[in-house]
Amino acid sequence: MHRLTRLALLAALALAAAAALAACGGSSSSSSAGVADGSDSRIPAGAPFIDQDKLQFIPKELSVKVGETVYFKNSETALHTVNIDGKNVSGNMKKNDVFTWVFQQPGSYKITCDYHPQMKATITVTES
Numbered sequence: 001m002h003r004l005t006r007l008a009l010l011a012a013l014a015l016a017a018a019a020a021l022a023a024c025g026g027s028s029s030s031s032s033a034g035v036a037d038g039s040d041s042r043i044p045a046g047a048p049f050i051d052q053d054k055l056q057f058i059p060k061e062l063s064v065k066v067g068e069t070v071y072f073k074n075s076e077t078a079l080h081t082v083n084i085d086g087k088n089v090s091g092n093m094k095k096n097d098v099f100t101w102v103f104q105q106p107g108s109y110k111i112t113c114d115y116h117p118q119m120k121a122t123i124t125v126t127e128s
């Protein structure tokens with residue numbers, strides 16, 4: 001009886017581990033958040049990248065160096081903007097529009113959108 005219980009427990013753990021691995025595999029195929037995966041030829045693979053999708057900035061936190069080009073892309077039909085510390089620097093971005101920005105000063109910058117108050121991200125810029 002004891003042994004059976006143990007086996008059942010082990011089986012349950014193995015299933016849970018397999019499910020976790022499967023979940024990991026699924027999310028890693030869409031590249032790690034904040035790093036361009038090269039699927040858009042306009043955005044070099046490995047570049048700092050913030051996606052505008054599902055009415056969110058993805059990711060919400062990004063760290064870059066002074067002088068690095070940060071890429072933003074609108075991946076959905078809703079219009080978005082890129083506002084840096086409250087200033088709209090991109091104008092309206094339609095689906096598939098790409099916008100780039102290079103931060104010249106270290107600091108913490110708030111990224112928002114004119115149309116969606118829930119869209120918020122923070123970019124931390126450090127010395128290169």
Ligand SMILES: [Cu+2]
Pocket residue numbers: 055079080081113114115116119
């Ligand atoms: Cu928006």
